[in-house]
Amino acid sequence: MSLFCADRLSYTVKGKPLVLEASFALEPGTLTMLVGPNGAGKTTLLRLALGLLKPDSGTATLEGSDVSKLAPVQRARKVAYLPQQRPLIWPQPVRDIVALGRFAFGAAPGKLSREDEAATARAIATCNLEGFEERAADTLSGGELSRVHLARALAAETALLVTDEPVAALDPRYQHEVLRIFSDLAREGKALLTVVHDLGLAARYADRLLWMKDGRIVAEGTPRETMTSDRLRTVFDIKARIDATDAEAISLNILGPA
Numbered sequence: 001m002s003l004f005c006a007d008r009l010s011y012t013v014k015g016k017p018l019v020l021e022a023s024f025a026l027e028p029g030t031l032t033m034l035v036g037p038n039g040a041g042k043t044t045l046l047r048l049a050l051g052l053l054k055p056d057s058g059t060a061t062l063e064g065s066d067v068s069k070l071a072p073v074q075r076a077r078k079v080a081y082l083p084q085q086r087p088l089i090w091p092q093p094v095r096d097i098v099a100l101g102r103f104a105f106g107a108a109p110g111k112l113s114r115e116d117e118a119a120t121a122r123a124i125a126t127c128n129l130e131g132f133e134e135r136a137a138d139t140l141s142g143g144e145l146s147r148v149h150l151a152r153a154l155a156a157e158t159a160l161l162v163t164d165e166p167v168a169a170l171d172p173r174y175q176h177e178v179l180r181i182f183s184d185l186a187r188e189g190k191a192l193l194t195v196v197h198d199l200g201l202a203a204r205y206a207d208r209l210l211w212m213k214d215g216r217i218v219a220e221g222t223p224r225e226t227m228t229s230d231r232l233r234t235v236f237d238i239k240a241r242i243d244a245t246d247a248e249a250i251s252l253n254i255l256g257p258a
């Protein structure tokens with residue numbers, strides 16, 4: 001059985017279908033990336049998959065349970081979600097923000113168990129935030145703050161991590177660093193689903209790609225299997241050259257609009 005399974009999820013707002021019959025599965029040990037143009041329905045699909053939106057039809061199951069029937073705390077113990085918009089109400093110190101990732105395990109500000117403290121410290125170290133622990137969030141750069149939000153999601157140490165454009169605010173070095181962290185987490189056995197816009201990063205780091213256009217998943221498979229110049233034209237309306245560099249890897253050269 002897959003860790004997560006979406007079966008024909010559909011969602012319509014005011015007569016406009018935003019997601020149509022979307023089915024996919026997520027396996028432990030796999031970094032899956034969801035790609036598609038602006039407005040394709042990626043964020044809406046993530047929210048349906050997490051049970052944050054109720055589908056008109058279809059089901060999403062996590063470890064065999066219907067996500068719409070999980071209480072928020074139960075869900076938060078199974079899946080961590082890093083959304084695109086990450087509001088911070090108070091400029092708390094970094095350590096306290098990361099520790100919020102432990103709330104589903106009973107942690108509250110100033111009330112962390114030894115395990116909560118250890119998981120918080122591991123997430124801080126994984127995201128290269130050692131030395132920032134006491135810094136107030138409003139003194140951080142955009143890239144630093146992105147890593148704090150990621151650390152908060154990682155602190156939950158869930159079997160599934162879902163992230164929406166986690167590297168959008170990061171410079172190239174940290175983009176690679178974060179995606180390497182994701183690859184490492186997949187190698188450790190976690191399942192990851194992440195939206196990315198940079199197709200070069202997707203080609204390089206994804207184990208599997210879900211291609212989305214106009215609310216539908218139009219292709220699924222490894223980058224090698226699915227990233228073709230035809231697909232880039234039909235899904236993104238761009239002209240691109242794809243070269244196979246070895247048995248696994250491909251290199252992508254985007255030439256411009258189709």
Ligand SMILES: Nc1ncnc2c1ncn2[C@@H]1O[C@H](COP(=O)(O)OP(=O)(O)OP(=O)(O)O)[C@@H](O)[C@H]1O
Pocket residue numbers: 013018036037038039040041042043044045
């Ligand atoms: N509640 C809503 N009411 C009306 N339209 C909505 C609603 N939520 C989303 N949409 C529309 O649905 C479409 C898909 O939105 P979504 O945010 O899922 O796309 P996306 O693929 O994540 O886009 P992006 O890459 O730009 O973040 C967009 O046209 C958006 O305006």
